[in-house]
Amino acid sequence: MKRFVWGRYWSVVKKEMIQIKRDRPSLAIALVMPLMMLFLFGYAVNTDVNDIKMAVWDQSSTPYSRELVDQFTNTRVFKVTAYASGYDAIESMLDDGSASVALVIPPDYARKRDRNEQANVQMLIDGSDPNIARTATSNAQLIVQNRSISMQEQRMQKEGMGELESPLLLDTRVLFNPNMESIVFNIPGLIGLIMQNVTMILTAFSLVREKERGTMEQLIVTPIRPLELMLGKITPYVGIGLFSFCLVLVVGTYWFGVPVKGSVSLLVSLSVLFLITTLILGIFISTIAKTQLQAMQIAFAFILPSVLLSGFMFPRESMPLVIQWLGGLVPLTYFLEILRGIFLKAVDLSALWKDAVGMGIFCLLILTVSMLRFRKKIE
Numbered sequence: 001m002k003r004f005v006w007g008r009y010w011s012v013v014k015k016e017m018i019q020i021k022r023d024r025p026s027l028a029i030a031l032v033m034p035l036m037m038l039f040l041f042g043y044a045v046n047t048d049v050n051d052i053k054m055a056v057w058d059q060s061s062t063p064y065s066r067e068l069v070d071q072f073t074n075t076r077v078f079k080v081t082a083y084a085s086g087y088d089a090i091e092s093m094l095d096d097g098s099a100s101v102a103l104v105i106p107p108d109y110a111r112k113r114d115r116n117e118q119a120n121v122q123m124l125i126d127g128s129d130p131n132i133a134r135t136a137t138s139n140a141q142l143i144v145q146n147r148s149i150s151m152q153e154q155r156m157q158k159e160g161m162g163e164l165e166s167p168l169l170l171d172t173r174v175l176f177n178p179n180m181e182s183i184v185f186n187i188p189g190l191i192g193l194i195m196q197n198v199t200m201i202l203t204a205f206s207l208v209r210e211k212e213r214g215t216m217e218q219l220i221v222t223p224i225r226p227l228e229l230m231l232g233k234i235t236p237y238v239g240i241g242l243f244s245f246c247l248v249l250v251v252g253t254y255w256f257g258v259p260v261k262g263s264v265s266l267l268v269s270l271s272v273l274f275l276i277t278t279l280i281l282g283i284f285i286s287t288i289a290k291t292q293l294q295a296m297q298i299a300f301a302f303i304l305p306s307v308l309l310s311g312f313m314f315p316r317e318s319m320p321l322v323i324q325w326l327g328g329l330v331p332l333t334y335f336l337e338i339l340r341g342i343f344l345k346a347v348d349l350s351a352l353w354k355d356a357v358g359m360g361i362f363c364l365l366i367l368t369v370s371m372l373r374f375r376k377k378i379e
Contacts, residue, residue: 008224012232016206020236030202030237034244035251037194038187042256045190047182049135051079055090055099058083062110068121071147072103077139090124100126101136116155176344187258188339189312191248195271196278196332197303199241203282204295206233212291226374230367234279241275242268262342266349270356274335277363281331284366287373306330311337334359 020027054072058065072078082099084090093099104122112119123140127133177184224232246268253259260267282299289295307313309327316324316333327333334355341347341355349356 005223005225005228008222009228009232012224012229013235016233017236020240026202026205027240030198030240031244031247033198034194034248037197038190038248038251041190041194042183042187042252045182045186047131047186049132050076052077052132052136053081053098053100054078055082055084055093055102056080057085057087057090057102057104059107060105060109064110064113065105068105068109068147069103071143072140075139075143077135094124094126097126100129100132101140113151183256184258184344185340187252187256188343189336191245191252192274192332192335192339193307193310193312194248195241195245195275196306196335197299198244199237199275199278200282200285200302201296201299202240203234203237203279204285204289204299205282205292206237207283207286208289208292208295226371230280230283230370230374234276234283237279238272238275241279242272245271245275258343260343261346263346263348266352267339267342270335270338270352270359273356273359273363274331274338277331277359277366280363280367280370284370284373287370306332309333328358329362331359331362334362 056069058069069080073080078101082093084093084102090099090102090104094102102124104124106120106122109119109121121144123136125133125136174180249260249267281302285295285298285302289298305326309316309319309323310330310332311327312332316327319327337355338352338359341352345351
């Protein structure tokens with residue numbers, strides 16, 4: 001087996017640093033793009049549904065009906081944007097998107113309230129967006145249920161029957177994210193996704209650029225080994241990627257208000273392993289692609305499955321078992337568990353070692369395959 005020579009390795013590192021310094025656009029992408037993407041996705045990717053546009057057809061027009069409307073708007077889930085005068089107006093609003101739901105209060109609502117009779121309130125929901133429809137349905141049912149219980153308690157107190165006691169009480173405690181804010185869940189995932197995409201694309205272009213510019217010929221006549229060449233090329237990008245990671249970490253913590261509850265040193269250490277893994281993955285892509293366009297296409301062909309299979313957008317537990325296994329072939333899957341574990345739960349290595357080992361195994365496998373595919377010759 002040929003010996004690894006540090007001198008040749010450092011020569012490649014110096015060459016790549018000079019090339020990065022001359023290639024200002026790539027350096028700008030590595031340093032600025034992560035911040036741009038974090039701000040863009042940090043505000044755009046939000047699964048919390050608030051201010052659902054609600055139209056109201058209040059046929060009762062009484063303090064009782066206005067009190068019911070206030071019950072909906074006080075939750076901040078619903079926002080009254082229009083008042084309708086009939087079903088035709090409601091249908092028009094739902095069609096053109098000026099309203100997503102419509103609350104219809106019957107004319108006998110107040111009279112039935114006074115008589116302690118059951119009053120039927122109707123809500124029409126635009127189901128074209130299932131997320132909004134589910135949120136509107138569950139919150140509307142909860143509001144009406146709470147209002148109904150409150151009315152029963154008031155009636156029983158008037159009749160001297162005491163307060164209504166529920167036979168079953170649920171004590172709910174939400175850990176790690178008490179307010180259940182989606183941004184607290186999304187920001188750690190966005191950091192991992194952004195760093196994967198930026199570092200992988202940059203290194204995918206690295207060797208391909210050598211092929212296109214013809215500088216690969218100069219490497220052919222040197223005694224540099226494949227391992228020395230690959231490690232030498234990714235080393236500068238490890239430093240750049242780590243700097244970009246720390247930058248988006250600071251922005252995610254102080255701008256978006258998602259603090260790191262666990263060990264920062266552990267997070268940085270495992271992040272270095274992830275950066276090395278994605279950089280080697282970029283080198284692997286460069287061994288397949290012959291042009292930078294092909295490298296870009298292959299990189300994006302990997303990015304989409306990594307978003308879908310890693311658990312970034314959708315819970316992996318709800319996926320079929322085969323799809324979960326495919327997700328195990330994506331390094332982002334392991335890094336997301338590490339990020340969210342340290343960010344939200346403050347766990348240590350004893351809870352994350354499986355993900356760290358899985359990411360390390362993937363790194364070694366992709367490095368081995370890249371070395372086998374690499375050829376110091378013009379193809």
